[in-house]
Amino acid sequence: MLKSSLSPSSNELVISILDLVLSEGKPLDRAYSQHFSGLKLEPKEQGRITFVVGDILRRLNLYCFLSDVKPEEMARLGTRLLNVWHLFNNLPLPKMQYALQIDPQELASRIEAAKAQPVLWDGCPDWLNEMGQAQMGDKWPAERAALNKPAKRFLRTNILKCTREELATALRKEGVETVTVPGVDTALEVVSDSALFRTETFKKGWFEQQDAGSQLVALALDAKPGMRVVDACAGAGGKTLSISAQMQGKGRLLAMDVEQWKLDNLKQRARRAGAHNVETRIIASSKTIKRLKLTCDRVLLDVPCSGLGVLKRNPDAKWRDTPERLPVLVELQKQILQSYSRMVKVGGMLVYATCSIMPEENRDQVDAFLAENKHFRFIEDETISPADTGFDGFYLAKLERIAEA
Numbered sequence: 001m002l003k004s005s006l007s008p009s010s011n012e013l014v015i016s017i018l019d020l021v022l023s024e025g026k027p028l029d030r031a032y033s034q035h036f037s038g039l040k041l042e043p044k045e046q047g048r049i050t051f052v053v054g055d056i057l058r059r060l061n062l063y064c065f066l067s068d069v070k071p072e073e074m075a076r077l078g079t080r081l082l083n084v085w086h087l088f089n090n091l092p093l094p095k096m097q098y099a100l101q102i103d104p105q106e107l108a109s110r111i112e113a114a115k116a117q118p119v120l121w122d123g124c125p126d127w128l129n130e131m132g133q134a135q136m137g138d139k140w141p142a143e144r145a146a147l148n149k150p151a152k153r154f155l156r157t158n159i160l161k162c163t164r165e166e167l168a169t170a171l172r173k174e175g176v177e178t179v180t181v182p183g184v185d186t187a188l189e190v191v192s193d194s195a196l197f198r199t200e201t202f203k204k205g206w207f208e209q210q211d212a213g214s215q216l217v218a219l220a221l222d223a224k225p226g227m228r229v230v231d232a233c234a235g236a237g238g239k240t241l242s243i244s245a246q247m248q249g250k251g252r253l254l255a256m257d258v259e260q261w262k263l264d265n266l267k268q269r270a271r272r273a274g275a276h277n278v279e280t281r282i283i284a285s286s287k288t289i290k291r292l293k294l295t296c297d298r299v300l301l302d303v304p305c306s307g308l309g310v311l312k313r314n315p316d317a318k319w320r321d322t323p324e325r326l327p328v329l330v331e332l333q334k335q336i337l338q339s340y341s342r343m344v345k346v347g348g349m350l351v352y353a354t355c356s357i358m359p360e361e362n363r364d365q366v367d368a369f370l371a372e373n374k375h376f377r378f379i380e381d382e383t384i385s386p387a388d389t390g391f392d393g394f395y396l397a398k399l400e401r402i403a404e405a
């Protein structure tokens with residue numbers, strides 16, 4: 001939460017970032033790097049800017065309604081929206097060179113009107129509300145509300161290098177305050193407003209920033225030292241590094257993806273983390289999957305998904321995505337599950353995971369797989385609910401191979 005208004009230059013940056021995302025369709029992380037690289041902003045000021053941009057994007061339709069500004073009008077009318085944002089959040093109006101004024105009475109009556117529309121109040125686009133309601137029924141309104149809250153900052157202790165207590169103590173000495181997260185043994189929540197990546201503790205590889213829900217997904221794999229493990233949709237390795245730590249760096253851990261740049265990023269992170277048993281392999285054909293047929297103790301399929309569980313962190317997706325994308329993803333998930341499950345050996349475990357809370361990508365997908373693959377047995381599944389946990393939303397299902405085919 002902000003305790004004072006943004007400075008004039010920070011206001012300009014907020015408007016310019018929003019314009020890039022909303023008018024040009026730039027992903028938020030790229031809009032940030034385009035604006036921040038080269039600027040010598042204090043980490044605290046950068047944090048304030050990202051807080052405001054994130055909050056506006058999480059409830060964009062609400063702020064647009066309150067200020068009577070359309071998303072594509074940000075460059076021209078964004079100052080009015082920012083004024084409304086400050087007033088709505090009980091902050092003095094910021095100083096801006098060409099600020100468009102607002103009528104306090106009209107704003108008050110718009111706030112009352114918005115309160116009567118829960119979908120708008122929660123910052124949810126109509127297509128998403130219809131999808132959530134159809135798929136999750138009574139559980140949806142609480143999730144919808146939870147997804148418009150700011151994402152908390154969680155760290156994963158790299159147990160290859162330190163304990164959680166040692167990490168907390170080292171961070172405190174560098175001015176970073178944390179608290180432990182009940183139910184997630186490796187997790188700390190950052191409760192101070194501090195920059196993390198300039199700390200010596202980070203440079204030494206003692207932690208990674210990783211949502212507590214994501215940590216639970218990796219822990220569900222229950223990987224042991226000496227095992228042969230595949231993380232088949234590894235991306236930049238958020239979960240791979242956690243799995244390597246579970247294995248105490250012993251055994252074979254193969255991280256695969258279809259994007260080489262993500263695997264390159266993973267290699268760098270693995271080096272810092274001291275995760276020496278990680279190998280990376282690009283998936284260019286089905287050759288690697290075939291070669292590993294029936295050989296792996298554990299396979300993690302953290303499949304490409306809608307990302308509808310992690311909207312707190314990626315709020316721009318709400319305004320870029322369309323419901324038409326879901327069936328395409330569901331088909332890809334089905335193919336990955338069917339093809340990559342071949343790597344699991346008899347007695348070995350497959351964990352299917354998404355960062356979505358929609359049953360169509362989750363339990364429905366698993367049920368369809370099990371109906372066609374009798375040589376797998378269902379162990380258990382879990383939907384990590386943003387509303388219940390305050391974490392990002394994830395799904396995981398554990399399946400055991402009980403026969404070759």
Ligand SMILES: C[S@@+](CC[C@H](N)C(=O)[O-])C[C@H]1O[C@@H](n2cnc3c(N)ncnc32)[C@H](O)[C@@H]1O
Pocket residue numbers: 214232233234235236237238239240256257258259262283302303304305336355
């Ligand atoms: C949800 S992300 C993975 C996130 C990662 N596991 C983590 O914890 O940081 C899904 C990944 O699947 C990759 N992907 C997409 N299609 C794929 C395919 N056919 N086979 C393997 N990976 C694929 C994407 O490049 C993306 O990195």
